[in-house]
Amino acid sequence: MDIPRILLGLLFLVSGIDGLLLVFTGTNYINPPTSPAxxxxxxxxxxxxxxxxxxxxxxxxxxxxxxxNRAPALGVALLLPIITVIIGFHIALNPGGMPVAVVLAVVTGMLLIAYRDRYAALLR
Incomplete structure (x- = not known):
């Protein structure tokens, strides 16, 4: 599960850095096409x-x-609420970004399945 883990990690690393640069510098460097809503x-x-x-x-x-690769199941668990909002965002407000949402859902699903034994105690 190295490829999905690294892909998701890189996606959120870039997103996090860009978002915090906006906070500290007022400049957004990544501006994907987004609907008015x-x-x-x-x-x-x-x-x-x-x-x-x-x-x-x-x-x-x-x-x-x-x-x-230090506590990656916890990393996915931390990101899961944000991933859920991103997917909902693209479904409801920005359908043009659905390819991103699908990739995000597939990669996250793969990691949730790979780490399911670590989440078992949460689901009892």
């Missing part, structure tokens, strides 16, 4: 004052856990 949602997250930096910090922590 999607931009409004993203703007609301940013102007909340706390949620954007929190989310991007969790992105970085989860990414480092995945890329370093």
């Amino acid at each position: 999607g931009l409004a949602f993203e703007h609301a997250l940013k102007v909340s004052g706390f949620f954007w930096p929190l989310m991007k910090s969790i992105n970085l922590i989860g990414a480092v856990m995945l890329l370093s």
Whole structure:
């Protein structure tokens, strides 16, 4: 499961770094095409004052856990709520980003299956 772990880790590492650069410098370097409704949602997250930096910090922590292969199941668990929102975001607000959502869902599903023994105690 190295390829899905590294792919998910790199995706969230880049996202986390770009998001925190926005917080500290005011500049976003990655600007994927987003619908007007999607931009409004993203703007609301940013102007909340706390949620954007929190989310991007969790992105970085989860990414480092995945890329370093230190507690990767915990890294996926930390990222799972964010992944769920990203997938919902693309379904409801930004259908043009569905290819990203599908890749994210497939890679996450592969890792959830690979680490299912580590999540077993949570599901009892």
